[in-house]
Amino acid sequence: MIVEAVRQLGAFRLDLAFEGPADGVTVLFGPSGAGKSATLAVVAGLARPERGRVMLGERVLTDTATGRFVPAERRRIGLVHQDARLFPHLNVERNLRYGLTRARGERRIGWDAVVEVLAIGHLLLRSPRDLSGGERQRVAIGRALLSQPELLLLDEPVSALDAARRAEVLAFVGALKARFGLPMLYVTHAVEEARLLGDHVVMIADGLVTAQGSPAELLPERAVTGRAMREGVALIDGVEVAVPGLAAPEGAVVRVSW
Numbered sequence: 001m002i003v004e005a006v007r008q009l010g011a012f013r014l015d016l017a018f019e020g021p022a023d024g025v026t027v028l029f030g031p032s033g034a035g036k037s038a039t040l041a042v043v044a045g046l047a048r049p050e051r052g053r054v055m056l057g058e059r060v061l062t063d064t065a066t067g068r069f070v071p072a073e074r075r076r077i078g079l080v081h082q083d084a085r086l087f088p089h090l091n092v093e094r095n096l097r098y099g100l101t102r103a104r105g106e107r108r109i110g111w112d113a114v115v116e117v118l119a120i121g122h123l124l125l126r127s128p129r130d131l132s133g134g135e136r137q138r139v140a141i142g143r144a145l146l147s148q149p150e151l152l153l154l155d156e157p158v159s160a161l162d163a164a165r166r167a168e169v170l171a172f173v174g175a176l177k178a179r180f181g182l183p184m185l186y187v188t189h190a191v192e193e194a195r196l197l198g199d200h201v202v203m204i205a206d207g208l209v210t211a212q213g214s215p216a217e218l219l220p221e222r223a224v225t226g227r228a229m230r231e232g233v234a235l236i237d238g239v240e241v242a243v244p245g246l247a248a249p250e251g252a253v254v255r256v257s258w
C-alpha cells in the first residue's frame with residue numbers, strides 16, 4: 001500500500017507519504033487533530049487530494065497526475081468505525097449478509113471462517129441493541145470482511161470501549177491478521193494498540209509524517225511521567241495518550257509504562 005496525499009482543509013494542511021506492508025497491519029498513529037481521518041478519507045476514496053496517489057498492490061486507486069480516481073464503492077476497502085454503525089433494524093445475521101451483498105470479485109473470505117474467528121455464531125439472531133459494545137464491533141468487522149475487501153480500514157475501532165472490551169476486540173483483530181492475511185490500516189492514538197497490532201507504524205502530527213518504522217523502534221518499552229487528564233487518559237509530553245486502567249484524579253502526576 002502506498003499513500004501520498006496533499007490536502008488543504010481550512011487552515012490545516014495534510015502533506016504526507018507512507019508505505020505499508022502488503023499483508024500486515026499498518027498503524028496510523030497520532031494525537032487528536034493530526035490528520036488521521038483526513039488521511040483515511042483519501043485512502044477510502046471519500047475525498048480527492050489536491051495532489052496524491054493511493055496504490056493497493058498493483059491497483060492504482062487515486063493518482064492526481066493521471067486523473068485516475070476509483071470511486072469509494074469500487075475500491076474493495078472495508079471500513080470499520082469507532083461506533084459500529086450496524087443497521088439497527090436488522091439482526092446480526094442480516095447485518096453480516098449485507099456485507100456479502102457488497103462483495104465484488106473472488107470470494108476469499110468465507111462466512112463460516114468469519115463467524116468462527118470473530119466468535120459471533122451465538123449472536124446471529126440478536127438485534128444490535130442487545131449486543132455489548134465489543135460484540136457490536138466484532139459484527140461490524142465481520143460485515144466489513146464479508147464484503148471481500150482487499151484492505152481493511154479500522155478507524156479507532158476500540159476507543160469507545162472500556163478496557164475489558166478493548167482487550168477483547170484487540171485480540172480478535174490480532175486473530176484476523178493470522179487467519180486472513182489481509183492488509184489493514186489501523187488508526188489509533190493509543191500506544192499499546194500500536195505496539196500490539198502494528199507491523200509498521202506511521203506517526204503523524206499536524207498533517208505530516210514525523211516517523212515511520214517498526215513498533216519496537218518507534219515505541220520502545222519505557223516508563224514516563226505525565227498528568228492524568230481523565231479516566232484512561234494521561235498527558236505525556238504534551239500529547240494525550242490512552243492509558244488503559246488509569247484511574248487517577250485529573251491533574252494527578254502519574255507514571256506510565258509502555
Ligand SMILES: Nc1ncnc2c1ncn2[C@@H]1O[C@H](COP(=O)(O)OP(=O)(O)OP(=O)(O)O)[C@@H](O)[C@H]1O
Pocket residue numbers: 009010011012030031032033034035036037038039189
Ligand atoms: N472540512 C474541514 N475544514 C477545515 N478544517 C478541517 C476540515 N476537516 C478537518 N479539518 C481540520 O483538520 C485537522 C485534522 O483533522 P482530522 O479529523 O483528520 O484529525 P484526526 O487525527 O482524525 O483527529 P481525531 O483523532 O480527533 O479524530 C483538524 O484540525 C480539523 O479541525
